[in-house]
Amino acid sequence: MIRVGVIGFGYWGPNLVRNFQENPETELVAISDTCVERLSAAKRRYPAVRVAADYREMLLDHAIDAVAIATPVSTHFQIAMEALRAGKHVLVEKPMATTSKQALSLIQEAERQSLVLMVDHTFVYTGAVRKIRELTAGGKLGEIYYYDSMRVNLGLFQRDVDVIWDLAVHDLAIMDYVLPSIPCAIAATGMNHVAGSHENIAYITAFFEGSLIAHISVNWLSPVKLRRTLIGGSKQMIVYDDMEPSEKVKIYDKGITLNGSPEALYKMLIGYRVGDVSAPQLDLAEGLQTEVRHFAQCIERGEQPITDGYAGLRVVRILEAATRSMKRRGELVEFAVQEHECEPVHCSRAEAELSGSSH
Numbered sequence: 001m002i003r004v005g006v007i008g009f010g011y012w013g014p015n016l017v018r019n020f021q022e023n024p025e026t027e028l029v030a031i032s033d034t035c036v037e038r039l040s041a042a043k044r045r046y047p048a049v050r051v052a053a054d055y056r057e058m059l060l061d062h063a064i065d066a067v068a069i070a071t072p073v074s075t076h077f078q079i080a081m082e083a084l085r086a087g088k089h090v091l092v093e094k095p096m097a098t099t100s101k102q103a104l105s106l107i108q109e110a111e112r113q114s115l116v117l118m119v120d121h122t123f124v125y126t127g128a129v130r131k132i133r134e135l136t137a138g139g140k141l142g143e144i145y146y147y148d149s150m151r152v153n154l155g156l157f158q159r160d161v162d163v164i165w166d167l168a169v170h171d172l173a174i175m176d177y178v179l180p181s182i183p184c185a186i187a188a189t190g191m192n193h194v195a196g197s198h199e200n201i202a203y204i205t206a207f208f209e210g211s212l213i214a215h216i217s218v219n220w221l222s223p224v225k226l227r228r229t230l231i232g233g234s235k236q237m238i239v240y241d242d243m244e245p246s247e248k249v250k251i252y253d254k255g256i257t258l259n260g261s262p263e264a265l266y267k268m269l270i271g272y273r274v275g276d277v278s279a280p281q282l283d284l285a286e287g288l289q290t291e292v293r294h295f296a297q298c299i300e301r302g303e304q305p306i307t308d309g310y311a312g313l314r315v316v317r318i319l320e321a322a323t324r325s326m327k328r329r330g331e332l333v334e335f336a337v338q339e340h341e342c343e344p345v346h347c348s349r350a351e352a353e354l355s356g357s358s359h
Contacts, residue, residue: 002296004088005030005058008070009038009078012093012120019288021046025296030058055079056274059086066116066299069092069093074160077102080117084109089116089299091292094169096312104314107309116298119312120172125291126239127283128248132231134177135251141233146216146299147175147206149229152222156218162198164322168216171229172315173214173307178231181208182314185334186321193221204322207332247279 004020006013009031020028031042032055039051058064059082066089069079077097083090084106096119097103110117123129135141149171176182183206189201200221206214227242237252253275261355283290293306298305321333 002026002299003062003063003065003177004068005055005064005066006068007032008056008093009033009042010035010070013024013070014042016070016091016286016292017042017049019286020068021049023175023289023292023296025293025300030061032058039105049240056082059083059088060181060189065089066091066295068120070120072160073098075163077106078165080106082108084113084115087113087305088117088297089118091118091120091169091295092121092312094122094173094312095119095165095316096309100256100313100317100320103309103313107313114302116302116305117174117309118295118298118308119309119315120291121170121177121307121315122287122291122309123174124177124287124307125240125294126287127285128242129177131249131280131282132174132238132240135238136178136180136231136233140236140251141231141238142235143208143233144179144212145232146212147179147229147231148335149175149215150217150226152217153217153225154222155220157197162190162192162202162323162326163200163204163218163220164188164204164326165319166324167220168202168204169315169319171216171218172318173311174175174229175214176205176311176314177306179208179212179214181210181212183208183214183318185332186318187328187330187332188322188325189202190326191205199326202322202326204318205301207317243324246283250358251259251278251280251282253277274345324339 002025004026007018017028017031020026028049030050032052033039034053043051056065067083068091069076070093071079071316073095076092080090080092093115097106106117119324136144151167151171185207188202188204190199194200200217204216227238231238233253237254239250255273257273294305317335321335325331327335
């Protein structure tokens with residue numbers, strides 16, 4: 001039984017608390033928050049769980065094996081570093097830090113201490129995204145041409161981050177998991193429409209080696225809530241709509257075929273293939289439930305999580321590049337990826353176990 005404390009009981013913390021409480025492999029023993037009202041609410045709902053205003057109390061408790069951090073982004077690095085140095089396994093909310101330098105420091109500390117460092121990229125653990133990963137990794141789509149995503153809604157405006165760090169981080173984490181390669185350059189534009197606040201609308205374009213391109217649109221000022229991603233390949237295409245209640249992933253047997261030799265392109269001899277549409281069966285378990293179970297199993301076995309520190313680092317690198325580009329009105333920002341730092345882990349054993357988790 002992994003004994004867990006949750007730091008932060010605001011927006012996301014209650015979801016973590018509920019899942020750690022319900023998971024048979026973990027025991028929720030402590031909750032920390034600086035807000036007295038939130039602590040009182042936590043104590044009423046979980047009377048057997050210890051509550052404290054100072055998170056350092058649980059870091060000093062040798063009976064606690066791991067902590068989950070759900071605090072403002074600006075505090076992630078300090079709290080996670082203190083937890084690792086106190087010998088605790090760490091699950092930290094996205095994004096894991098505000099700079100790639102901080103993210104790399106957390107990775108190095110976790111490795112020195114032989115501790116599990118996992119980033120809360122929740123969508124990666126949903127049945128829909130895991131199915132998309134299965135399709136892309138298995139070559140069902142053929143050569144992947146593009147990744148096009150829209151994540152928009154009205155609010156919530158964040159105090160400490162802009163819309164890219166708040167919303168685009170989800171799509172970047174999904175993109176990191178399902179695409180076969182890592183971006184080499186980023187361009188981003190955005191605008192702020194509220195005085196004294198951060199950018200509330202933004203567009204990110206990610207360039208890869210070869211012909212793959214990705215585009216992400218995020219917005220806090222949309223009259224409707226949309227969560228839709230299109231992935232186009234040479235063989236098949238995917239539409240992923242997270243707002244759909246049941247058929248979140250649809251596979252389209254549509255595309256183009258080139259007739260004849262390359263010279264035929266000049267004669268516009270392009271055929272259009274229109275085939276069937278299918279909706280694969282998905283694991284309907286809550287993504288966070290699957291993630292919490294994976295976190296506990298990685299601690300028990302001493303394994304690297306699917307969304308480990310390196311996955312978090314790759315996302316933070318892109319967020320940094322997008323921020324620099326946006327401040328320069330869309331200037332292209334290229335960055336070198338260190339192979340030993342940023343190679344996707346994607347443990348086949350862990351993925352196989354997640355795929356079978358609903359059975």
